[in-house]
Amino acid sequence: MKNPLDSLWGTVISGLVLTLVLYVIVKNFLM
Amino acid sequence: MELALARWIHVMAGVMWIGLLYYFNFVQVAALKAATEDGTAAGITKHVAPRALLFFRWAAVVTWLAGAAILGQHFVPAFTLQHGFAGIGIGAWLGTIMLFNVWVLIWPNQKKILGLAPASDEEKAKARRVAFLASRFNTMLSIPMLFFMAYGWQHSGVVFG
Numbered sequence: 001m002k003n004p005l006d007s008l009w010g011t012v013i014s015g016l017v018l019t020l021v022l023y024v025i026v027k028n029f030l031m
Numbered sequence: 032m033e034l035a036l037a038r039w040i041h042v043m044a045g046v047m048w049i050g051l052l053y054y055f056n057f058v059q060v061a062a063l064k065a066a067t068e069d070g071t072a073a074g075i076t077k078h079v080a081p082r083a084l085l086f087f088r089w090a091a092v093v094t095w096l097a098g099a100a101i102l103g104q105h106f107v108p109a110f111t112l113q114h115g116f117a118g119i120g121i122g123a124w125l126g127t128i129m130l131f132n133v134w135v136l137i138w139p140n141q142k143k144i145l146g147l148a149p150a151s152d153e154e155k156a157k158a159r160r161v162a163f164l165a166s167r168f169n170t171m172l173s174i175p176m177l178f179f180m181a182y183g184w185q186h187s188g189v190v191f192g
Binding site: 003005006008011012014015016018019022023026030031 | 056057112114115117118121164167168170171172173174175178179182
């Protein structure tokens, strides 16, 4: 499997997905 | 007033840090590839990259220190993700991981790549890959980091403290 960080789009999409995952964790478990 | 001053410095240094991070990832990587093909890469590696890295790594330090000053007495509650501080705490942790990457992974390997530290061709090739991935990893982390800086300030006592 190709490393998503090798492409700019893969990096940006990974960042957006990570933002969503962390937001859900903070909103539901830490607030 | 001290809080406003710390926030001002935090934002200014942060703009320089993340601005240069985006310059490296969105501009320089592709430019260096094209410049290597037409034999003009030295202009970037000799004159541009060392200057950009100087401001990049020290802006990272100033950003983190000013961020710690803003947190003040909320530093521990933020980093331990306590109630009301989880949002800004996640942002602070992401920024801290990014600072670590700058000084432990990116800068030492960039020194080898740019010839500022002795390295064989094999070591340079490895350093190039590690520095590239650490820089891309930081670009990825910057997206949630900036979100939680905005979101966390809005939802914690720090902004009103």
